[in-house]
Amino acid sequence: MATTHELSETHYFETNPPPSTLPEHTALANSFIKLHHSASRPVVLLTSGGTTVPLENQTVRFIDNFSAGTRGATSAEYFLSQGYAVVFLHRQFSLLPFSRHYSHSTNCFLDFLSEWGRIGEDDEGGKDGEQAATPDVVVKARYRQQMLSVLRKYRKAKEQNLLLLLPFTTVTSYLFTLKMLACQMQCLGNEALFYLAAAVSDFFVPPSRMAEHKIQSGDIPSTDGDGSTGGGKKLVVDLDPVPKFLKRLVEQWAPRAMIVSFKLETDPSMLLSKCRQSLDRYSHHLVIGNLLSTRKREVVFVDRKGLEWIRTPELRDGEEEVEIESLIVPAVIRKHQELLQRQRSGDTNR
Numbered sequence: 001m002a003t004t005h006e007l008s009e010t011h012y013f014e015t016n017p018p019p020s021t022l023p024e025h026t027a028l029a030n031s032f033i034k035l036h037h038s039a040s041r042p043v044v045l046l047t048s049g050g051t052t053v054p055l056e057n058q059t060v061r062f063i064d065n066f067s068a069g070t071r072g073a074t075s076a077e078y079f080l081s082q083g084y085a086v087v088f089l090h091r092q093f094s095l096l097p098f099s100r101h102y103s104h105s106t107n108c109f110l111d112f113l114s115e116w117g118r119i120g121e122d123d124e125g126g127k128d129g130e131q132a133a134t135p136d137v138v139v140k141a142r143y144r145q146q147m148l149s150v151l152r153k154y155r156k157a158k159e160q161n162l163l164l165l166l167p168f169t170t171v172t173s174y175l176f177t178l179k180m181l182a183c184q185m186q187c188l189g190n191e192a193l194f195y196l197a198a199a200v201s202d203f204f205v206p207p208s209r210m211a212e213h214k215i216q217s218g219d220i221p222s223t224d225g226d227g228s229t230g231g232g233k234k235l236v237v238d239l240d241p242v243p244k245f246l247k248r249l250v251e252q253w254a255p256r257a258m259i260v261s262f263k264l265e266t267d268p269s270m271l272l273s274k275c276r277q278s279l280d281r282y283s284h285h286l287v288i289g290n291l292l293s294t295r296k297r298e299v300v301f302v303d304r305k306g307l308e309w310i311r312t313p314e315l316r317d318g319e320e321e322v323e324i325e326s327l328i329v330p331a332v333i334r335k336h337q338e339l340l341q342r343q344r345s346g347d348t349n350r
């Protein structure tokens with residue numbers, strides 16, 4: 001008999017419309033997964049960025065969250081460097097692997113460029129102070145090495161078709177696409193890895209209560225007498241819980257894959273218990289816990305064996321910051337390889 005949990009998930013998919021992009025994304029995923037399956041290459045489905053919760057069907061306003069997709073975009077690069085093909089299910093317009101180095105507002109790509117030969121602007125622009133006959137755009141000398149390295153990795157990923165970019169915006173489009181991808185990836189068996197770094201909304205407005213058009217402030221009823229500003233008018237948003245999909249993913253959509261989820265908290269005293277609770281509840285392989293304030297410096301791996309903190313090293317003068325994903329991803333891959341080994345030797349435990 002179906003559990004309450006399963007019923008609410010089924011109801012969710014029956015009552016929310018699939019995204020219009022689903023057929024196109026299914027076709028793209030299908031050929032990408034087949035390609036890498038035939039090459040015996042491991043594939044990671046990496047989710048990244050925050051899901052939105054629209055307040056109107058023709059959406060003007062929506063609820064969002066803080067995630068810019070840094071964890072996801074950075075991790076994708078490290079998975080690619082370790083020989084994985086990456087399905088990158090990301091929030092539209094959030095950070096992408098490789099271009100992330102130049103697309104943030106504090107790292108505008110234009111600051112990396114200069115006009116070749118323009119005197120006084122950038123003495124590094126041309127070749128040995130040479131004047132260009134016609135102005136050209138070049139990368140400033142001090143950035144060339146780093147940009148060349150990013151460019152080469154980017155081109156390799158593109159030329160070898162190692163990176164599939166699939167965007168989502170709403171929590172519903174995320175969930176439909178996640179389900180589709182998980183089912184498509186079943187053919188990969190335990191070579192498939194799920195790395196769920198997206199910040200997924202826990203609440204949403206169900207279609208039955210969603211306004212079709214932009215909510216008009218004039219239509220909001222007055223709730224006089226509570227002393228608030230705005231003439232007693234308040235927009236009260238009534239949200240339903242989004243069913244937890246991790247259980248369905250682990251048990252039905254991707255029963256043989258390795259599944260890694262992230263757990264975000266803001267209160268340090270809750271982090272470990274919440275990670276353990278998630279592991280107990282969903283019985284997947286690994287929870288990576290992080291705090292909003294320290295997520296770029298430390299994370300904790302929680303699995304059935306116990307816990308392990310991963311921290312970036314303290315920097316000495318002149319040392320470059322270490323991206324924590326350069327430590328997280330190899331550690332996850334080690335666990336994936338160990339799992340593959342165990343399963344090859346007939347051990348069916350997670």
Ligand code: PMT
Nearest residue numbers: 067068069070071196197199200242244245246261262264
């Ligand atoms: O983008 P950055 O700025 O780099 O930030 C990275 C990050 C902090 C967003 C990332 O490291 C992270 O922690 N992501 C997970 C945040 C989150 O959504 O946690 P949660 O407690 O809401 O969900 C925990 C797990 O439950 C997730 O794996 C999620 O996929 C799953 N879930 C969530 C909601 C839902 N309805 N069903 C689910 O199954």
